[in-house]
Amino acid sequence: MEQLTPDMVDAAEGLWAHVRLFMQTMLLPWRLYQIAGIVGLAAVAWLAARIVSPYFTAWLRSREGWPKGRLRLGLVIDRRLWLLFFALFAWITVLVMREVTWPSRSQLIALAAVVTTAWFFIGLLVRVISNRFLRRIVTWGAWIWVTLYFIGFTQPVAQFLDSIALTFGDIRISLLTVVKAAAVSGLLIAGARLLSRFVTGRLATNEDISPSMRVLTAKLLQVVLFTVAIVVGLKAVGLDLTGLAVFSGAVGIGLGFGLQKVVSNLVSGVIILLDKSIKPGDVISIGDTFGWIEELGARYVSVVTRDGKEYLIPNEDLVTGQVVNWSHTNNFVRLDLKFGTSYDDDPHEVSKIAINAAMTVKRVMAQRTPVCWITGFGDSSVDYVLRFWITDAEGGLTNVRGQVFLALWDAFKKNGISIPFPQREVRLLNEQIAVSEGKSAPPRPEFVSGD
Template structure:
């Protein structure tokens, strides 16, 4: 078995002596009653949570219309109610004891109140970290740090953790360095995320910036802030990033071959944002998918259809494929409806009635008057096309076509205009009955087309 490093042994001995000295001070007679008071306050905090938590939960459920951040704050208070009750009564106890006795007689209770207050504040502050795993790491690191700080054990514990290290040439990595790196990087990432959300919110409310530039600026800002957060966090704890740059370059080349599609979608996303071919709110058709763009992501575009389905279309498909953007330069969309009427009806009257009927539909633009033209003389009808304009393609196309068809139906019935349909007439050519092989043979029919 390898011999333990003398550095680790010395650090462990120093830590043990500090812990032993701390507990020796705790066993002094005038501090034992303070420990008893702290134990009673812990029980009081637990009882207070059992009493107040149901009432607080019921009150929160009755608050309709509250913003989400208030409800979340109420839930956080409920989760830490035992610690909050302990903290409040601990500070009250310290205030009372300082009035009736020496300050040193409540020193230990004050220490417990300080630790409890720090724990409560940390529990609220770490909520800005979105990642749950990272939030837990930062929370536990911060709780341990403040506890050791108030107990005056921070220096010996730091020395012990720093002694537990491995070396690669001139590079030395200790347990203390790893913990600092995780804590500082986590806080930097949380700060970058909060700042990014604040700036993105301001950009979204700025009407002078186009939606595509808002998304592009927000994405670039996120990349820059998160990169700076990671670099600053690692540099703050003494990491040498020179070797990391060489290593990341080699890894990047390997990932480039394996993640070609992912990289292609990322680059296509940047191209889409730069050329402004599509933007949030545009109505597009790609293949059999028709809907409006809900969000431009780094890897895909979210398209929501009229039936509530959300399609995640890779950015590469929008760059390399054919896309119909119904609202690229403007919102005007022209729709065509084909129909036919009888040869007995006057085409001039049919066109007039059809145009008037189309204009009764609310979504049809009145200032762009619909037109109706004869497109051909069919076997059974005179064929027409009715063209009209709308500006709200996101509201659907099938429904507005259906409304115009219904308006045509009602108008044609009121004007006596008929819509023909193909008919077939059957004539019997031989009305005698032939007998073949002792059986009756039915007459042979002949089909004749007609209106």
């Protein structure tokens, strides 16, 4: 970095001269009266905001039918009531003073009103930036720039920032260039985000496009828009990107080796979207995780289980591992229930009763009639399997199995069908066993298994 160059010294002296002149003009008697008026208006505005804020907040809470975006805007206004009241009181004061005295007597109050109004509207406009940290940086940067612009400090501050620079061969990057690049790129990225949200919302309502293609189109659009925003932002401030080609290539190779897993997940995400193996709303099982797909991300897939847990599964695991997609080609899912009945019960009647019982459950498909077959003759029972179909696996599997089991229990009780279970008999043998004390030992039990 260049240290104490003539350009830096001249820029610093010019900036200090502007600051000194500004402070001297603020100390003039008729300016001091205006400063005192500004302080008084600020105090009144703060008091008015403290009084109005509880009522305004209560009014917002009573707006139950309002969309979330409008309610968030109301909360932003509530947090900036002080600025709103100050700007309102300052403009009223300026209008009154210009009717009764010279305009110069209210010039400083008018400047404060303009700056405060700009601050207020900047606070509303930056809400389009969803990232909280980035939103704060943009807010404070815009506030500082607006303040410098209205008090006439943009030129000396720009010259001072431009004098602080780094030189790499033919490339010169000054602090002013960095600030301009960040500001222009930030604005373009915010615009790209708004456009991406708009297009994504329109795609979500288009039933002619599959869910996977909607997600893929939205992701590709975001990548293109953000890349164009960054490149255009850097080119807009005059930064030559050709000189960074070799450097960016070397950095890219290093990142490629260090971020293999990340790149693998990104590529796997594109593959998932292209082959349409899974899509939002599908019910899948991977390992011990069973749930429905909430979102397809660039690096992971969000799977929500029945107990409300959200698992973030890397895309690579879904491409290379075994995944059960319960709703890949269609929503039909077959479930099997195994049970047994006594040998005294007629198997034909048992099958009919089981099928009719399953049909009483609402989630069981009536179009595909359940079937019940004998699977074997066990030690204690005749074994059966009851098979039925459902179309809403996202509603859970355990609960529908439980409902069918309860229907079987009620139907078997009603028709006198018994469900046997293994039993054990205990027989007491009155055998006398001589012991050394000459007393009889207690009977020795004999365990006999049976039905």
